[in-house]
Amino acid sequence: MDNEPENDTLTDETRGPAGRRKGQLHTEAASRLRAMILSGELPPGARLREMQLCDQLGVSRTPVREAFRTLAAEGLVDLLPNRSVLVSELHAPDLEHLFLVFGSVEGLAAELACQRISEAxxxxxxxxxxxxxxxxxxxxxASYMSINQLIHRRTVEIAANPVLLSVWQSLVPRVERARALANLDTGRWTEALFEHTKMFTALASRDGELLARLTRQHFLNSLPYLQTRSDSKP
Amino acid sequence: MDNEPENDTLTDETRGPAGRRKGQLHTEAASRLRAMILSGELPPGARLREMQLCDQLGVSRTPVREAFRTLAAEGLVDLLPNRSVLVSELHAPDLEHLFLVFGSVEGLAAELACQRISEAxxxxxxxxxxxxxxxxxxxxxASYMSINQLIHRRTVEIAANPVLLSVWQSLVPRVERARALANLDTGRWTEALFEHTKMFTALASRDGELLARLTRQHFLNSLPYLQTRSDSKP
DNA sequence: TTGCCCAGTCTTGTATGCAAGATTGAGCGC
DNA sequence: GCGCTCAATCTTGCATACAAGACTGGGCAA
Incomplete structure (x- = not known):
């Protein structure tokens, strides 16, 4: 009467063999929604109705609403007062702005990484x-893109600047979405790979200024190929 | 019976002569809390308890909780799962990271502004x-600081990049808070003013590269003076 | 037929209730 | 005297109820 088989007092969230509770529901909801947006399952302009997502995710409106704020801060959705939440659009000029800023952020990361990177x-x-x-x-x-993102992420991590990391993390979902929605042109693919090798040379020789310039240019170069697939404004 | 005097179909929230509803409560709550943090009324490390703020702001927990997410996205508070929300700390290394990134962001803004700025x-x-x-x-x-911030804001606006603007806006509360918590050293003040004049010269001659470099250096130079007032980690 | 009005429905914004996790302080054992 | 345990209280996380603002479709008039 004092102990039951399932009466484990583990409060740690990492226990889940039964998948009991991985973390907070709103965090989970935000991850799910983010994945759905990045995969294109929720296309740009889609209306996100709270109740519908509640049924789909199996949670109540409270965590869904909190997840909306998280995604809004990442720029993936737009919150319209008293109206539905919309998956944000990705117009050509927005992409240009995004990649310009993102290239600059990664450029700074590359510069810092050059100062700190170890031989290993x-x-x-x-x-x-x-x-x-x-x-x-x-x-x-797919494998290429995965490794590509990993290199960029590792560079930012090596830069060891938490503020930079948070800014980078807030921008990267949109960048990934832009990449996911566009097909990689074969010519650009080869060109991008060549740029990566040049960037690695700069990194290995710890030439921060050069690497920053190459990084910024790398994103500017990829821009026209993304824009070819982006829709025109209605 | 078909028309009433106040039967205006304005759905805009800007009508409120009776101060009926200024906007959403969570938006209002976020503004209030942001001001309290920036003013120092809520010092770094302070615990924010939901119920207490509810009484203080006269709203229920729901909008307060949503305001917490907004502020967390701005880096002003830290959300600890199942524990209280804390006003984020501002340690010396964090300031260094923040100013490095912020200087880079403003540097990009300055570079873009040089390309677009009109004579007027x-x-x-x-x-x-x-x-x-x-x-x-x-x-x-106080007046100096106000104008100072206005110049920086106008530069970012002239750059005309919404992504850059949003990144800048997400960082500037922390920068302003750091400035507010520190006293401006008189020597540094004069030095900063001199830097501003050099920056204006670069801007007027539309030398984006130079201006970007000066801007980044401007923030790096002000860093040591801020750190003298910052508390050491417990 | 076409345009407008209005009511019904739907969706969002806010408040509140309930349960689970965290904190604290007293009591007990060493 | 000191440290541990446990329970009472507090706080947060989630769900739900209620109200107010938007949307939609039918009905009426021109």
Missing amino acids: EIGEIGRLLADMIDFHGRQER | EIGEIGRLLADMIDFHGRQER
Whole structure:
């Protein structure tokens, strides 16, 4: 009468073999919604009705509403007062603005990373680059993109600036979405890979100024190819 | 019976002569809390208990909780799961990170502004600078700081990049808070003014690269003076 | 037929109730 | 005297109820 089989007093959220509770519901809801937006399941301009998402996610409106604020801060949705939440649009001029800023942020990250990077980390990035070249040779785009993002993320992490990291994290969902919605032109793909090798050379020689310039240019160069797929304003 | 005097179909929230409803309560709550944090009324590390703020603001917990998310996205508070919300700390290393990133963001804004600024806008900034010099001469710090912020804001606006503007707006509360918590050293004040004049010269000649470099340096230079007042970690 | 008005329905904004996790302080054992 | 345990209280997380603002479709008049 004093102990039941399932009466475990574990309060840690990492116990979940039964998948009991991974974390906060609004965090979970935000992750799910973010994934749905990035995958295109929720296309730009889609109306997000609270109740519908509640049914879909199996939670009540409170965590869904809080998740909306998180996504709004990431620029993935627009909150219209007294009206529905809309998945934000991605117009061509917005993309230009986004990539300009994002390139500058990554440029700063690259500059800082050059000041701090260790030999081991240079080796790590080098191996990632080799993998990326390999995936390019085999035309495996998904794997390539995955490694690509990982290199950029590692660079920001090596920069070791939490403010920079948070700004980067707030922008990267939109950048990833833009990439996901556009197809990578084969010519641009090869060109981008070449730029990456040049960037790695700068990183390995710890030339921060050069790497920052290359990084900014890297994003500006990829811009026209993304815009070809972006829709025109209605 | 078909028309009443007050039967205006205005659905805009800006009608309120009776002060009926200024906007959403959570927006209002976020503004109030932001002001309390920036003014120092809520000092770094302060615990924000929902019920207490509800009484203080005269609203229920729901809008307060949503305001917390907004402020968390601005980096003004830290959300601890299942524990209280804390006003975020401002340690010396954090300030260094913040000013490095902020200087870079403003640097990009300055670079873009150089490409777009009109003669009229150069005149406008010039007048603001003249006012600033005047306030410096009369040792009116509050007015000086106000003009100072206005110049920076106008520069970002002239850059005409909404993504950049949103990043800037998300960082500027923390920068302003750091400035508010520290006293401006007189020597640094004069030095900063000199830097501003150099920056204006670059802006007027539309030398974006130079202006970006000066802007970044401007923030790096002011950093040591802020840190002298910042508390050491417990 | 076409345009406007209005009521019904839907959706969002806010308040409140309930349960679970965290904190604290007293009591007990060492 | 000191440290641990446990329970009472507090605080947060989530769900739900209620009210107010938007949307939609039918009906009426021109």
